[in-house]
Amino acid sequence: MRFAGLALAAVLALAGGQLAVGPAKAQTVSYAQAAGLLAQHCGGDIMKHCRGLNLGNNAVGNCLAQNAAQLTPACAANHAGIREMTEARAAAQKQVYKTCDRDAAQFCPGLVPGDGNIVSCLLEASKVVSATCTASLVNAGYGQ
Amino acid sequence: MTMFRYAKTRLGAALLLAGTAVVPALVGVQPAAAQVFTPNAQIVQGLQTSVDDVPQVSAEALRGLAQAHMKYTGPPESRPPLAVQLDQLAQINVEIVFDLNSAMIKPESYRTLGSIADAMHNPVLLGYKFLVVGNTDATGTRELNMKLSQERSDAVVEALSTTFRVDPRRLQSVGLGEEALQDPKHPDAAINRRVQIFNVGRAGALAQQ
Numbered sequence: 001m002r003f004a005g006l007a008l009a010a011v012l013a014l015a016g017g018q019l020a021v022g023p024a025k026a027q028t029v030s031y032a033q034a035a036g037l038l039a040q041h042c043g044g045d046i047m048k049h050c051r052g053l054n055l056g057n058n059a060v061g062n063c064l065a066q067n068a069a070q071l072t073p074a075c076a077a078n079h080a081g082i083r084e085m086t087e088a089r090a091a092a093q094k095q096v097y098k099t100c101d102r103d104a105a106q107f108c109p110g111l112v113p114g115d116g117n118i119v120s121c122l123l124e125a126s127k128v129v130s131a132t133c134t135a136s137l138v139n140a141g142y143g144q
Numbered sequence: 145m146t147m148f149r150y151a152k153t154r155l156g157a158a159l160l161l162a163g164t165a166v167v168p169a170l171v172g173v174q175p176a177a178a179q180v181f182t183p184n185a186q187i188v189q190g191l192q193t194s195v196d197d198v199p200q201v202s203a204e205a206l207r208g209l210a211q212a213h214m215k216y217t218g219p220p221e222s223r224p225p226l227a228v229q230l231d232q233l234a235q236i237n238v239e240i241v242f243d244l245n246s247a248m249i250k251p252e253s254y255r256t257l258g259s260i261a262d263a264m265h266n267p268v269l270l271g272y273k274f275l276v277v278g279n280t281d282a283t284g285t286r287e288l289n290m291k292l293s294q295e296r297s298d299a300v301v302e303a304l305s306t307t308f309r310v311d312p313r314r315l316q317s318v319g320l321g322e323e324a325l326q327d328p329k330h331p332d333a334a335i336n337r338r339v340q341i342f343n344v345g346r347a348g349a350l351a352q353q
Binding site: 030031032033034035036038039042043046047051052053054055056057058086090093094097112113114115116117119120123141142 | 184243246247248250251252254255256258259261262265267271272299302305306307308309347348349350351
């Protein structure tokens with residue numbers, strides 16, 4: 001049941017990236033939540049099959065995929081979905097800059113692309129930014 | 145060797161600023177504050193900087209100071225502190241558990257890493273650069289401690305910048321080995337084994353990649 005719930009969460013996280021306007025709640029999960037789930041479901045497998053490898057550059061992820069047949073059921077069923085959660089959050093954060101391009105130009109004049117202040121500016125201008133931009137901010141975890 | 149299991153999280157405790165005028169703004173940073181924060185909010189708060197004229201600290205300069213510090217050959221408690229004003233930077237100490245004598249971050253610390261990444265993606269901190277600094281206690285040889293702490297801080301930065309998509313241009317990594325002990329009177333104490341993250345100022349505009 002727990003695995004089914006986790007898989008559902010992964011699906012929701014992925015679906016969230018495609019919703020133009022959603023409820024005011026992030027549809028992607030935080031990096032901390034996803035990383036915590038990986039440790040919870042695969043911590044033992046990682047120490048057993050991937051010792052010495054790190055999260056960075058997907059070294060642990062590749063190792064888990066290569067050792068698929070040896071993994072515990074919980075890890076085997078969930079590690080790919082958990083990775084998708086992290087990817088969904090990353091994609092949602094990247095998407096903000098595209099979705100909110102016009103809003104940034106209109107409401108945040110003077111800030112150039114790549115300036116970390118753009119998201120703060122868009123949040124401060126939340127009453128006037130477009131609904132699609134607001135949804136994108138929320139989906140990326142930047143919202144209220 | 146049992147070195148380098150990082151100290152317990154002491155979020156925000158080390159945030160100090162030189163100018164007394166800004167002190168009132170920092171009261172909420174104290175860990176004993178009544179309000180309950182999520183770990184992520186604590187990290188964000190600890191890394192928020194209230195002044196713009198923070199001392200310039202580069203990874204290269206800090207590494208050079210640590211190397212130069214290795215000339216002091218006496219017992220750890222007799223060595224002078226590193227001549228650098230890190231206290232003036234917004235900073236946090238985090239516990240990240242590594243495998244023994246290895247740069248492998250153990251799964252029990254994945255969530256902490258994710259929380260650091262979430263904080264660095266928080267709108268309040270998106271415009272800033274960070275220095276990730278690894279420290280050991282004084283168990284083992286100084287040379288090995290220096291090498292291992294650099295590999296470990298590199299592993300933290302690599303995870304933040306690849307898995308968790310913090311722009312690598314916002315991150316620098318320095319291993320200080322046992323050259324900057326938190327508690328020089330107890331050189332083997334766990335409190336010395338820590339990862340520090342410093343806010344080193346504005347990132348400026350970074351071209352989209």
